[in-house]
Amino acid sequence: xxxxxxPDIHITVSEGASLELRCNYSxxxxxxxxxxxxxxxxxxxxxxxxxxxxTLVQGIKGFEAEFKRSQSSFNLRKPSVHWSDAAEYxxxxxxxxxxxxxxxxxxxxxxxP
Amino acid sequence: DGGITQSPKYLFRKExxxxxxxxxxxxxxxxMYWYRQDPGQGLRLIYYSQIVNDFQKGDxxxxxxxxxxxxxxxxxxxxxxxxxxxxxxxxxxxxxTGGNTIYFGEGSWLTVV
Numbered sequence: 001x002x003x004x005x006x007p008d009i010h011i012t013v014s015e016g017a018s019l020e021l022r023c024n025y026s027x028x029x030x031x032x033x034x035x036x037x038x039x040x041x042x043x044x045x046x047x048x049x050x051x052x053x054x055t056l057v058q059g060i061k062g063f064e065a066e067f068k069r070s071q072s073s074f075n076l077r078k079p080s081v082h083w084s085d086a087a088e089y090x091x092x093x094x095x096x097x098x099x100x101x102x103x104x105x106x107x108x109x110x111x112x113p
Numbered sequence: 114d115g116g117i118t119q120s121p122k123y124l125f126r127k128e129x130x131x132x133x134x135x136x137x138x139x140x141x142x143x144x145m146y147w148y149r150q151d152p153g154q155g156l157r158l159i160y161y162s163q164i165v166n167d168f169q170k171g172d173x174x175x176x177x178x179x180x181x182x183x184x185x186x187x188x189x190x191x192x193x194x195x196x197x198x199x200x201x202x203x204x205x206x207x208x209x210t211g212g213n214t215i216y217f218g219e220g221s222w223l224t225v226v
Contacts, residue, residue, distance in 0.1 A: 049213075
């Protein structure tokens, strides 16, 4: 069965600093990988996704992520964070078929002024 | 606008009562999903449906029921058999024509007192 690990429950970053959120997955074949962001009490918004091809994918709001098969990782990065980036971030993996996504437990991002 | 609409946003019910959460999508998506979110637990799949009149149990289906009588609608009933129903519930959908991206509604808060 597939699984996703987000090792950091909370991360605090100063505004303007760079950001990297870690995600490791377990899946037997090439996975479909996603990053979602959730503001308090809201649904999930898709930031970016990886299906195949270029391992560095660009998303919305200035985010990017790099798929590294050898490390089973799909880390999310942003060169300079803004206060509005404070939210919960979820990494997810999807196998074939329609049985939904498997999510990590999320990383709560706090932005310091 | 196209999207996924969940209602109500907030719902309070007495213990032992069944409640139904509505999910409607106008994206013409084939697959629909229900997830439950608890603090620190990420999202867990309750039920999913790939086509009308068909649905499958997810990881935590006990105490829940669904129906899929129309393509655009996938209501979730939280029954009195669900031992801990207070949670945030998210509905999602995915295009069946080769699409692997899952999109989410804004969620419904259920509080059982």
